[in-house]
Amino acid sequence: MVNKGKTPGKDKFDKFRINEEIDSATVRLVGEEGEPAIIETSKALEMARERSLDLVEITANQDPPVVKIIDYSKFIFEQVKKAKEAKKKQKVIHVKEIKLRPAIDNNDFHHKINNARSFLEKGDKVKFTLMFRGREMVHPELGFEVMDRIQEALKDCAIPEKSPAQEGKNITMIMNPSNPKKA
Template sequence: MAVCLFNYVNLNGGAIISELMINEQIRDKEVRLVGENGEQLGIMSVKDAMKIARDANLDLVKIAPTAKPPVCKVIDYGKYRYELARKEKEAKKKQKMVELKEVRLSPNIDTNDLNTKMNNARKFLEKGNKVKVTLRFRGREMAHVHSSRHILDDFADAMKDIAAVEKPPKMEGRSMSIVLGEKR
């Protein structure tokens, strides 16, 4: 018979600490009991439920403490914890992290260089990442910011077959940037 106060469970991406009371920690008068195979055994006193769990050489675990009456299940607690950890690990594997890749341009970029940058951005988008296209201004280039915005607009237009503009062009200090995401 196992005794544990806390079980760390990760649901929907956030770490939630759920207190799973087992065996003698359950202090309720009556509980709804679920058998080891999932069958409903009905509402009974905790002593009777504990007796059923001991006879099966398993643990009595309170799985739904907020229900009226609380729901307890007759299971092997160690195996239950292992299954929860395994499910959490599987869910974590299936999550995909979306990265923000950056492509840097300058106001006087040549067309071949721009095409190379577009190809790089296309590869990033095909892998499922977002792309931040940054147009950096140095020195006297700051005087012609308004006339350089078309470079970002042209970049977005050239990528519109696989990308959608998530954030429009915005000036941040000495650079103007736009964020492109995969088209849905």
């Protein structure tokens, strides 16, 4: 069910206790200048009411809890705004996987390289998985040669994060973009 009239993401900031919800006998009041003073909760509530503001518990896990005299709705608005800014600055890194075989044709190889180049230009990592089947495992050096060709073809736009390594019937390698796209 949708909560009408509520700011999205605001409910995670409901953890702050205000005014009469603060059940401690004494509190550490931090003023605008930043100097903390330990006073009774009733006095702090009185000071908040005189200024027509709220007594907001900032840190509950200290003894006594830290409180501030501020406008609660403005405080929550600032908290939501900071959370949105932090979320906006996060960058998700995708890992794209390209699978190939040791006996790959030139056209197929160039097509895979072009796909990898487009992924790298977008800022994504690319994982190359070279799969062996049956008796191809007798010649793993063919797989490492293909991986060397890939590194050579992409040396202008990528750097290897993980050099080619054999894992069972596969050889894997991860390439990072050499100049990641700015978000």
